[in-house]
Amino acid sequence: MSGRQPVLTMTEISKSFPGVRALDGVDFRLFPGEVHALMGENGAGKSTLIKVLTGVYSHDAGTIELAGQQVSFTGPMQAAAAGVSTVYQEVNLCANLSVAENIFIGREPRTLGAIRWGEMRRRARDLLAQLDLHIDVSQLLGTYSLAVQQMVAIARAIDIQARVLILDEPTSSLDATEVEQLFRIMRQLREQGIAIIFVTHFLDQVYGIADRITVLRNGRLVGEYPTAELPQLALVEKMIGKELDVLESLDEQSKRDLAALEASTPFLQAEELGRKGSVAPFSLTIHAGEVVGLAGLLGSGRTEVARLLFGADRADHGRTSVDGKPAALRNPIAAIGHDIAFCSENRRTEGLVGELSVRENIILAMQAARGWLRPIPRRRQDELVDKYVKALSIRPADPEIPVRNLSGGNQQKVLLARWLITEPRLLILDEPTRGIDVGAKAEIQKLVVQLSDGGMAVLFISAELEEVLRLSHKIAVMRDRQLVTELANDHTVDADRVMQTIASGTHHEGARA
Amino acid sequence: MTTSSLTPTRDWWRIPQRYVPVLATLTLLLVMYGVGVSQYRAFSNIQVVFNVFIDNGFLLVVAVGMTFVILTGGIDLSVGSVVAMTAMMSASLLQGGVHPAAVLVVALLVGPTLGFLMGCVIHFFDIQPFIVTLAGMFFARGMCTFISKSSIPITDPFWTSMAQERIGDPKGNFVSISVLVAFAVVLVGAFVLAYTRLGRNVHAIGGNQQSALLMGLPVGQTKIAVYVISGLCSAIGGILLSFYTLSGAPLIAVGMELDVIAAVVIGGTVLTGGSGYVFGTVLGVLVLGVIKTLITFDGSLNSWWTKIVIGGLLFAFILLQRLIGIRKK
Structure with missing residues (x-):
């Protein structure tokens, strides 16, 4: 690799915001035909570095060289024109336009100023076919799933003839097969000589695809390593800056006496609770001091269950009781009155100001x-x-x-x-660790254990099975908007079995436990 | 990836949701026309339809401009005043003996210029369009009385020929020049929105301005452009109005901006932007026109009934948009 010229060199980049020094003299190199993982905790400066590169932010100091030429982009449009395209974590496309338009808007094929719609649709179909995606490109983007929207965003980026493709947390809303599909595309692009910057929090994915890794911490460069020479544990240590055994010690803590829990009066009991078009009637009990995990694929109805329990959606079926007494959780005010708290999945849009x-x-x-x-x-x-x-x-x-x-x-x-x-007496956490780094993840997991030790009931929703397994006393498995089974989290339960349950939707031996 | 995540829920017999509001307006229009024909014999005369166009040609032109603005998620409250100001200015210049061609050029420049200034303020200072165009509305209305406190008659031969020219068939049915101008504006507007980058950028900004920015679209230029377009349409509307009334009056077209917004919304354009059609706007204007005609034909009803019916319809259509929006979620 050392014999080749980097396509992109960023040298001594610094950037400050009021109260935050986001980047402090960071160097970054990118070679053609490689997948380069940019790693770091939250607040390490990954997003800022990307935004400086694409001209969303201006940098206070340092230089950027693209293919040997010094550049300083004034915005994503200029960056894209120079061959630096970005696909962001939140899909930044327009849901009200068709799929074809989302790929080509700003670069539509035209004759005398008039857009050639037929040509545009045909080219969109061809381009998506390269990505193995066969959909009706004249439909509005908003009618498709988030995963498809992400693929469309990538199709847009590669059609711009990118030399450098930046994927900023593209996988955080994709399921396993979709991730595999994305990786196939990334490998294909890599063979074509495109340099890919891959930002993610999933360590397995980094080791699945990246050639090299650059680690940032607190706005500073920690180092640049070939993936093969950096074991996973070493990577985590470099990201966090201290040795971390919290994750291991957690396993011991969460296994507490289940029998005692089950014997007490449940804090919250839902019987045949359901809502048409949202989630089929389900029954669920949560005891004080108990962590109930909710596992299932994206869109399997996990969030809907949480919203029903919190009264954010109104149930049209079934009953709820708190402390053994009937209590209708008709709206969030009622739920909060019963000391129930809900941390929603969309922290940006639904939670914080x-x-x-x-x-x-x-x-x-x-x-x-x-x-x-x-x-x-x-x-x-x-x-x-x-x-x-x-x-x-x-x-x-x-x-x-x-x-x-x-x-x-x-x-x-x-x-x-x-x-x-x-x-609160019941804390509902919907994907509390999605899109955040290992260190913060471990801290939040540790917190969940501490809270439940202190007698708080927790409903823990996560797409990451390991996390659910590590923390939960009991796991409710969702599939196709139904609660298919409840598994007591004893030694017989592992990721494979939960996975099987999700896949097949049936009880397996041992579910009686 | 499962097939269910790839295929949007769509059955062959279902109309795509984006067409529902326009089709609802079309149905409403046909029903109202049917009611008119069944109640009043003279209503079936094709001239009744032509008259709706003749009486509302200027409204239609202004509504096309407003459609651009609302599609970006903005609003333009200045249109009524700009229409009046253009008519006043034309009348005053003609009275002063300026050549009609020069008057047309000046009249067609002032509206877009004001639109450009408002667009710049909205974009560069990031101020709500509502308040900027409200200021524009007061300014233009003030200019009307500044030009003259009383109405100015127009006697220029070109203007009067424009007002009186009838283009029709041998049976005596006819339309005015204004109607042809309005049709031309509608066609150009529809073409620009559907077939040019400017038009598609307008839709993109209305859908998600942040995304449009990140996709590298010229958001600022487009936002300014829609206010220029709206200003130009208001200027054309003002000239058509002066053809129609053969005068400039300082208090004409007061509150017209609200009629225009109502027509655009009834025509199916979503107030938050991103979805709508010029064809829908044509239908919206026709709905308003047919209501007025129906009430005139009845003879016993007060003209304020027009407002009451428009109010009711507006409610119904906003609710319809909302319901479609919720179903999409």
């Missing part, structure tokens, strides 16, 4: 519960916020900066802090 500070965001739910006429004294606010900023190690540890300046994982922690401060 970006312009408000960390402190204000944390205080929000508690203040709402008290009523706006009884403001929480500032000193008490500061106490509480300090406590949780420390307990959850929210970074940067300044409660007065706007939440939107924080990285994804830290935003997630702010959302968690908001609910923890109200001291």
Whole structure:
């Protein structure tokens, strides 16, 4: 690799935001025909580096060289024109336009200024066929699943004749087969000599596809390594900067006495709860101090179950009771009244107010519960916020900066802090670790264990089976919008069995446990 | 990847959701026309339809411009005042003896210029279109009275010939020049929206401005362009109005912007942007026109009934849009 010229060289890049030094003299090299993983915890500076490269942000210091020429893009359009295309984590396309338009908008084939729709659709079909995607390109993008939308975004990026393709967390909403499909495309592009920057939090995926790895930590470069020479554990250590055995010790903690739990009065009991078109009637009990995991594929109805229990969607079937007494959870106010808290999956759109500070965001739910006429004294606010900023190690540890300046994982922690401060008896966590790094993930997992030890009931929803297995006392498996079975998480249960249950939807021997 | 995630839920007998609002408007229009024909004998005369176009030609032109603005998720409240200002200015210049061709050029420049300025303020200072165009509305209306406190008659021969020219068939049915101009504007507008990059960028911005920016589309230029287009349409509408009334009056077309917005929304364009058709806007204007005609034919009803019916329809159509939006989720 050393004999070849890098297609992209970033040297001594620095970038500051008010209150945050996001990048501090970072170097980055990218060679043609390689998949280069950009790794780091949340807030390490990966997204900022990408945005500096594509001209979304201007950099304070340093140089960028593309194919030997010094460049400084003023925006993604200019970057794309020079051959640097980006596919973002949230699909940045227009759902109200057709698939074909989303691929070609801005570059439509034209005669005398008039768009040739037929030609455009044909080219879109050909391009998607290369990616093994055979769909009706004249349909609106919004009618397709997120995975398909992601593929369309990639199709758009490669049609721009990219020399450098940046994939910013493209896999966080894809299931295993979709990831495999994406990897096939990435390998194909790599063979064509395209350089790919791959940002992800999934370590397995990095080792599945990346040729080299660059690690960032706290806005600084840790190093650049060939994947084969960097064992997984070493990578994690470099990302976190300390040796981490939290993950291992967790396994011991979560195995507590199930019998005692089951004997007590359940905190929340749902009987035949359901909603037409959303999720089939299901029964579920959650005890104080119990972690119930909800496993299943994307779109299997996990979030819908959570929303029904929290009253965010209204059930049209079944009953709920709290502490053994009937209690209708008709809306979130009723649920909060019963000390139920819900951390939603879409932290950006449903949870946090970006312009408000960390402190204000944390205080929000508690203040709402008290009523706006009884403001929480500032000193008490500061106490509480300090406590949780420390307990959850929210970074940067300044409660007065706007939440939107924080990285994804830290935003997630702010959302968690908001609910923890109200001291709920049941905490519903919908994908709390999605899109965040190993370190933050471990911290959140540890927190879940601590909370349940302290007597809090937790409903834990995650696409990552290992995580569900590690934390849960009981696992409810969802499939096709049905709760197919409940498994007691004893030694007979492992990822394979849960996977089998998800795949087949039937009980296996041992489900009686 | 399973097939279910690849195929959008679509059955052959179901109409794509994006066409539902327009089809609802079309149905409504046909029903109203049917009611008219069954109730009043004279209603079936084709001239009744032509008259709807003659009376609402200027409204239609302005509504086409408004469709562009609303498609980006914006709004233009200045159109009524710009229409009045254009008519006033034309009347005043003609009174002063300026050549009609020069008057047309000036009249067609002022509206887009104001639109350009408003568009720049909206884009560069990131201010709500509502408030910027509200300011534009007050400014243009003020200019009307600045030009003259009372109505100015137009006696110019070109203008009067435009007003009186009838293009028709041997049976005596006819349309005015204004109707032809309006049709031309509709065709150009529809073409631009469906077949040019500008038009598609308008849709993209209305769908998701952030995405449009990241896809490298010229968001700022497009946003400014739609206000220029709306200003141009208002200017054309103002000239058509002065053909129609042969005068410029400072208080004409007060509240017209609201009629225009109502017509665009009833025509199926979503107020939040991203979805709508010029053809729907034509239907929306026709719905308003037919309501007025029906109430005139009845004779016993107060003209305020027009407003009441429009109010009711507007409610119904916003609810329809909302329901479609919810189903999509």
